[in-house]
Amino acid sequence: MLNTAQVMKDLIRFDTSNPPGNEMCVLDYLSSLLKSFGAQVAIQSLAKGRRGNLVAHIPGENHGLSPLVLLSHVDVVPADASRWRFPPFEAIESEGYIYGRGAIDTKQLTVMELIAFLALHRGNQLSRDVYLVATGDEECGSELGLKSLLSGSVVLDGHEVAGNDIFRGACVLSEGGGFPIETGEQTLYLLETGQKGCGQVEFTFREPGSIYLAGNGTLLRATGLVQQLYETKLDCRVTPTLEGFEAELCSALTCSPQDLTRHLSPMMGNILTAMRSNTITPTLMQGAGLREVTVTCDTRLLPGYGLSYLESTVRPLAEKWGAELRIISFSEGYESEAGNTLHLLEDCLQEELPQPRKPVALVPFLSMGSSDGRFLQPLGASVYGFSPVLPWDMTFDQAVRMVHGVDERIHRDSLDFGCRVLTRAARRLAGAADKEKA
Secondary structure, three states: OOOHHHHHHHHHHOOOEOOOOOOHHHHHHHHHHHHHOOOEEEEEEEOOOOEEEEEEEEOEOOOOOOOEEEEEEOOEOOOOHHHOOOOOOOOOEEOOEEEOOOOOOOHHHHHHHHHHHHHHHOOOOEOOOEEEEEEOOHHHOOOOOHHHHHHOEEEEOOEEEEHHHHHOOOEEEEOOOOOEEEOOOOEEEEEEEEEOEEEEEEEEEEOOOOOOOOOOOHHHHHHHHHHHHHHOOOOEOOOHHHHHHHHHHHHHHOOOHHHHHHHOOHHHHHHHHHOOEOEEEEEEEEEOOOOEEEEEEEEEEOOOOOHHHHHHHHHHHHHHHOOEEEEEEEEOOEEOOOHHHHHHHHHHHHHHOOOOOOOEEEEEEEEOOOOHHHHOHHHOOEEEEOOOOOOOOOOHHHHHHHOOOOOOEEEHHHHHHHHHHHHHHHHHHOOOHHHOOO
16 A cells, blocks of 8 residues: 555655646646556646646445545645755655655645545545545635546546536535644544635725815725724624534533533634634725725635625725725635534544543534635535544644645654554445455
């Protein structure tokens, strides 16, 4: 079988910083590995062969069942090598830790899912179709990644397969979760079951006259808007995910919901607050002189709050302060029901964690960030973020600081652990639980 640490190092050494991406080098490498095991593989080539997506497929016995999709992306954000302990694209290993950009976002997940897929491929017949999908361009909007796959097709085993059909009604294992929280008596693992909607809004203030009018100028109006935005409280709501999240945390910490934030780290406390409320935050003010000033805002909305809610919130503000309004981008949030999938993944964690260990629980949470999962809700897919690591390797707080940060790393034992958990989970989700190998 493959040496997982070596595959991880190989992936990191392909510099797929986005921009410009250049993910095809990784996709060709993965395709070669998969084909060497006899797997059906297709690559959707984009941008004159420099960008693209990879799809591999294992057919199942029952085509009426929705597919299982193992989804990751192979592009990464740029890295400033001067700030790193080791060069970010050399995959240096030190004391068992593999350092490199993409080590936890998400080349580690690509390796875990590759190993799980190959384990299914060499096993017996599965109940449902299984796809391995590695995309590009996730870090810059997915136009040359998943969005192109969803609007296009690939050819597998001589048959054209529409990208939409791969994900329609599917159970999708993706990025965003699998990191632990240590609570003293129990280890809680996070399972991303949804994301807040995200977007950018732009307010532009113009001064038509040639004389700056004190009290009515662009800068004063812009700063007035910014002040009001900081004072504005948007709607709050307890989603099913938040309800489950709070219940598990309160049980583990033996506290009431009112006292919960006192027992959490500042970062987890901020996440709990963000999971309750819609937000709009000014992030940039710029202009050429005083005659034109632009304020750009980041907005994060809970599932169930769409574009109409965003417009009804920001348009009165634009009118009040005399600004031109432009909604630059917006993608709606989603929430997948945890249900049986959560319990299945929790069982797989329990079975693979080394002994002795604390009691373990898998907790649903709503991500503040965005990933390719946001494009799959219209297809009825259930998306779960899960790339599990060992508790002593990194906590959720540590992982959040490393994603897009410096000295991104993962321990080789964590990588192997994640491969084992996802292999066990994929076998059960694919209907091969009774054929698992010891």
